[in-house]
Amino acid sequence: MADDNSHTNDTDGIGSTPGFRTAPEERSLTDDESSQGLFDDLLSGEPIFENKEVLRPSYTPHELPHRSDQINKMATILVSALRGETPSNILIYGKTGTGKTASAKFVSQELEQTSSKYSVPCEVEYINCEVTDTQYRVLAQLANKFIEKNHEWIDDRLDELTDLHDRVESIDDDRREMDATKPSTTEADEHQSPQSADETDDLDPPETNGDDGTDEAPSTATDSVSEPTVQFQEESVVSSDGDDDDGGVADEASGVDESTPTHPLADTPFDSIDAVTERIEELEDDRDSFEEVPMTGWPTDRVYSVFFDAVDYSERVVVIMLDEIDKLVEKSGDDTLYNLSRMNSELENSRVSIMGISNDLKFTDFLDPRVKSSLGEEEIVFPPYDANQLRDILQHRSDVAFKGDALSPDVIPLCAAFAAQEHGDARRALDLLRTAGELAERSQTDTIVEDHVRQAQDKIELDRVVEVVRTLPTQSKLVLFSIIMLEQNGVHSINTGEVYNIYKRLCQELDTDVLTQRRVTDLISELDMLGIVNAVVVSKGRYGRTKEISLSVPLEETEVVLRSDSRLSDIDDVQPFVQARFDN
Numbered sequence: 001m002a003d004d005n006s007h008t009n010d011t012d013g014i015g016s017t018p019g020f021r022t023a024p025e026e027r028s029l030t031d032d033e034s035s036q037g038l039f040d041d042l043l044s045g046e047p048i049f050e051n052k053e054v055l056r057p058s059y060t061p062h063e064l065p066h067r068s069d070q071i072n073k074m075a076t077i078l079v080s081a082l083r084g085e086t087p088s089n090i091l092i093y094g095k096t097g098t099g100k101t102a103s104a105k106f107v108s109q110e111l112e113q114t115s116s117k118y119s120v121p122c123e124v125e126y127i128n129c130e131v132t133d134t135q136y137r138v139l140a141q142l143a144n145k146f147i148e149k150n151h152e153w154i155d156d157r158l159d160e161l162t163d164l165h166d167r168v169e170s171i172d173d174d175r176r177e178m179d180a181t182k183p184s185t186t187e188a189d190e191h192q193s194p195q196s197a198d199e200t201d202d203l204d205p206p207e208t209n210g211d212d213g214t215d216e217a218p219s220t221a222t223d224s225v226s227e228p229t230v231q232f233q234e235e236s237v238v239s240s241d242g243d244d245d246d247g248g249v250a251d252e253a254s255g256v257d258e259s260t261p262t263h264p265l266a267d268t269p270f271d272s273i274d275a276v277t278e279r280i281e282e283l284e285d286d287r288d289s290f291e292e293v294p295m296t297g298w299p300t301d302r303v304y305s306v307f308f309d310a311v312d313y314s315e316r317v318v319v320i321m322l323d324e325i326d327k328l329v330e331k332s333g334d335d336t337l338y339n340l341s342r343m344n345s346e347l348e349n350s351r352v353s354i355m356g357i358s359n360d361l362k363f364t365d366f367l368d369p370r371v372k373s374s375l376g377e378e379e380i381v382f383p384p385y386d387a388n389q390l391r392d393i394l395q396h397r398s399d400v401a402f403k404g405d406a407l408s409p410d411v412i413p414l415c416a417a418f419a420a421q422e423h424g425d426a427r428r429a430l431d432l433l434r435t436a437g438e439l440a441e442r443s444q445t446d447t448i449v450e451d452h453v454r455q456a457q458d459k460i461e462l463d464r465v466v467e468v469v470r471t472l473p474t475q476s477k478l479v480l481f482s483i484i485m486l487e488q489n490g491v492h493s494i495n496t497g498e499v500y501n502i503y504k505r506l507c508q509e510l511d512t513d514v515l516t517q518r519r520v521t522d523l524i525s526e527l528d529m530l531g532i533v534n535a536v537v538v539s540k541g542r543y544g545r546t547k548e549i550s551l552s553v554p555l556e557e558t559e560v561v562l563r564s565d566s567r568l569s570d571i572d573d574v575q576p577f578v579q580a581r582f583d584n
């Protein structure tokens, strides 16, 4: 790297390779010649998008049409957090893409902004339980979040207190210097103010912070050195601190010299520099006591207790937002929810409220009745969008996403209609619109037309199939492969027995366990539910009933995806015996 620079900067060329001595003009000429124009054609097309990001799932819209009822209901419940009360727990239900997460995040942002506006400590913690799906991980993530917040809070206080300490110290130094140079003045002053000394004797020491300020609770947002909970009168500081050695403010603030600026400790909960030092040490100890939780390895009750202490370190209302909460319950039961929901009875300073989001309406059936009733104190349902609502949503986004006349008039209605058929999924509608735009961009046209939407629909469907097939368990892949082989060999209306025969041979070929026919029948039903095969039960009269199976996805593409699994890539060898079987 350094060498390259030395070459290019080497004006006299000594010691440089000739190739590096190209003059700038020459260099650009060379670059132009070497470029194949790979990107030029693409760049030259008039871009369709103004801002593609607003169509991506990661974008949180500022406006959520057709969700004002749900948003208002959430806000009505959560407003108690701003009054320092515990909001009821909320369960949010609705099918995928109905705006649950977007609405909940929108409300949380508003809540946090209002809380900082009014200096009410209120925080929302978001956890995606699809990713964080065990009690340990949920608690560890929460614990570390609050430890981080506590550290930040402590660091801010330490900065303020250290600064205060330094200022007091420098004033004390000045005062000592003055004492040293003018001893008689001080003496005279002391005699001059007997009255103030009497007065100060009568004044109580600061009530709320004791004599050292150590119980200055770290608890409220207003609780800082700059905004103390206890307002000190200068005189009271004077009176409570007659001792010369402690560096207090008595002499300083005694009002002898009217031109003396306000002492730094005035208007703070501290009556002496020692009290400040003590508080600094205390905060440093607190800081050290918060040990970050590792992502594995501790007993869960230890993680819980660290989380508990970290949350309870200061007075605040915490809303824990558990998105995809059903995944957490499915993976690791309801222990997490049980522990979180009973926390409030033990917390001293803080309050915790849970907001669960799920697209599985039935997951509460698996909950302990106590957890179920506590969690479902308030329930908010997000119904699917209809085509008109989806149209509004798309219209809002497309105004920002696309260039002026990039959309032909039938595009948004068509995207909305397709997505409305898919259980009113706004995510699907936005995906369709974005993909249609990308396809139009790729074909270098200026306008997105209906055909782009239809192509986008096919592409998204294929992408979905690819993703579903790719992530199937191996046994299901083998069952699917058997069906594909039968179809490839011209067998239609395939029955379970035929699938099972091929499946067994594939298992032998690949040296894997062979499941029972009953289990294979279940796997076929699962593939049916995923929309990969179509299995209909038909009556064969006195021969009973049988399943007729056919493939619902494109054969070749699906086979390619299956073969991309290294275990299934050599299945070619099986082909002859499939043929042989049909000859029977």
Ligand SMILES: Nc1ncnc2c1ncn2[C@@H]1O[C@H](COP(=O)(O)OP(=O)(O)OP(=O)(O)O)[C@@H](O)[C@H]1O
Binding pocket: 056, 057, 058, 059, 060, 061, 063, 064, 065, 066, 067, 094, 095, 096, 097, 098, 099, 100, 101, 102, 103, 358, 359, 393, 426, 427, 430
């Ligand atoms: N009313 C709306 N206005 C604008 N955009 C919306 C609206 N509802 C949903 N969306 C958008 O649709 C997409 C999906 O929404 P969201 O993630 O909130 O759905 P969800 O109900 O939480 O789905 P899932 O259960 O799959 O997580 C997001 O990009 C979101 O911004």
